Amino acid sequence: MSFTFRFQLSTLAFAAALAAQPATTPVFWPDKNGPTFDGVVPVAEAEKLPLKWNSETGENIVWKVDLEDDGHSSPVIGGDRIWFTSATTDGKKQFVYGIDRHTGKVVHHELVFENAEPEGLGNPLNNYAAPSPVLEADALYVHFGTYGTARIDPLTGKKVWERRDINARHYRGPGSSPIIHQDLLILTFDGIDQQYVTALNKKTGETVWKTNRTTDYGDLDAEGHPTREGDMRKAYHTPSVFDLGGVQTLVSVGSRAAFGYAVDTGKELWTIRHGGFNAAIRPLIYQKVLILNTGSERAHTIGVKIDEQMKGDITESHVLWDREKRNASEACPVLVNGLLFQITRGGIVTCMNPLTGEDVWEERLSGQHLPSPIAAGDRLYFSNDRGDTRVLDAGPAFKILAENVLPDAMTAAPAVAEGALFIRTKKQLFKIAQH
Template sequence: MKLLFVLPLLLWTCLPVSAQWPDRHGPSLDGHVPPEAAEDLPTQWSESQNIAWKAPLHGEGHSSPVILEGRIWLTAATPDGKQQSVICIDEQTGKVLHDVVVFENDEVEPLGGAQGFNNYAAPSCVLAPGAVFVHFGSYGTARLDADTAEVVWQRRDLPCQHFRGPGSSPVLHDNMLILTFDGADQQYTAALDANTGKTLWRTDRSTDYGDLDDFGKPKREGDLRKAYCTPGFVTVGDQVQLLSVGSRAMQSYDVKTGEELWQLRHSSYNAGIRPLTLPEQGLVLINTGSRGAQLIAVKVDETTRGDITESHVQWVREKLNPRFAMPVHHDGLVFQVTDIGVASCIDAETGEELWKKRIPGEYRSSPIVAGDHLYFFSEQGRGTILKAGREFEEVAVNEVPEMGTTACPAVADGAIFVRGKTHLYKIAK
């Protein structure tokens, strides 16, 4: 059975595809650039070449730029987390259209060991026509008017002890805004009415955490229960499933009701990579987290129910898997890059490694696929373009240190948008 991708909002279909990047992983949630937007995309740039503009940013943020209706949206926060803002930038000119403090906090939860690693503006916005949905974990969620940046509704009553800061981004499906809270104290998914902010359903994770241990080290239950995953979607038969990876297990839910459909147990934690659907193979790829992270290919069909740990796994890649960057797929192949820059190509059907190669830099940004090219952006400002093929082939390398990023790139109308250290860059011929 072939699986189907789910575009979160059917309303997007009334807008030009080339002008849309409404989710941190693009319109199809898998890092694929639509063909119209990929045409003539630049492969070479520098501070003096193919940089259309750069717009100043303030504060801190890991959130990725998202684009709809000619506007780019991203979030920022003060280092102490007392103010959390949304910034809107004109796609064509780089002019800042809105810069609004959405939430102010008298007290914030310390980032602990993640200080300097995480911050208080890590989740990305998600967009629908006329609407901007911003999320800062338990500190607040809001819908803004896309024209005025005024708050339409907000929720500040969804609790979670993030322990080292929030990280899961919101997702949209039909008229639902879906939020993920995987904290030290509680772990749950909530679906809100996108128009009103009212809770439609909430489902707690059914994970049996058992006697938690940290691979032989002293117990740190806060770390071992939390996660940062942004959910994915898949349609199986006539049912849309929400795929969400947490610590020690992942769950699939009926997106309409929140009912758990199936569960896959694993031994890791800190899961932060969105599940990837491989429609041609009928597989879902699951990255399990930060310690001993596995890449697991799960066969999904209409009979997939209950605990599938021993029954539906097609292959497992045990080593050289990333903690942050989501894999991408192209023409029966899966491509990924580890935190320390080991890129690899994997046969999607069998899990066989076809090649691996070091590309210098550290990587938290997920790659994108444009035509038969792969784009990788490092924390040091290195942009590497490879051919998306069964053999390693380097197309170009570009070095702009100030473009060092921890966010995913966005693409619209033949341009790439990268959140650098202090500016948002537009790369275009």
């Protein structure tokens, strides 16, 4: 196995840094979709979150801090720190922020990678810091797609190891976030030239396995080369690991197909063919149904039967329902009270039965909706590109509980710690709590 990676600390210094990190450091929000990877706020926290706030009057605004550069990455929170990434507009410099969650003080603003000639985005929606980091008590993992991946020491904000040799042409910029499973850091690369999933040893950065997509894209010439360059092979998906029929399975949606992989080895277990591309929505499970989204343009939401027979091509045998219209493209759905809630980029919010795919209700909210919502008890928090966050009742009837305003667009999902919301807008980070 050939690979290149670089330790930024000596072995002794690295061990000392880990030893200095308190073993009891709480990790409140380790992933862009929270501690259970599904946007659901823990019950004890949900009861404390504010219903209303207003930046003009200062209602429930504890602090705000100005931010530099661009970034879609959602905050993660552990101990006293809030972490997320940013990048210059041209993509030549990429950073990690570490902000004190009590005061809003910028503790770390570290340059992670420099890029001499980054590939153009080709998409006004994206930027060079779209993937969100993931966090453990003793490590922060930041990922910028083809531009690099690094383990960061939360005590110092400095790199422990980095990989810059895991590459693909994103064409419109990176978007897939990393996930942690036991000792693995799992990365997804669905570019226009290469499509694969790979797992690294999270402690050393060494490659453990790499699995290429086996998708039939249907666009090859007689010599096996793609007949056109474009979006049709591309995706932005962040996977999840589930126990499916007794097998620990990495569920990963790419362009034209979704896959189940044995998480420890990367072995492909099953596939489902679909017609979408640009898949970005994280999978969910409700009872014995796996819920998948196929992409952006004309995306479908599908329900897949979970059993011990998930092997090979299960497109015909296991798809229970297929919702063809008005499906989310960027914002991840949430499951609450036995109902599935999702919102399209254009603001059509739908309440669905996850067992059948049937609509319960459908309404429209104003603005463009890129951030994933969060669910807190019986409340749903939906944010948009106008600075609005609407709080809806998570029930079988459409009801707006509150409408809140911040001064700028939101593309990152909110994070939660000790009864406070942390919302990243285009230019600022806010702490919002009842006070």
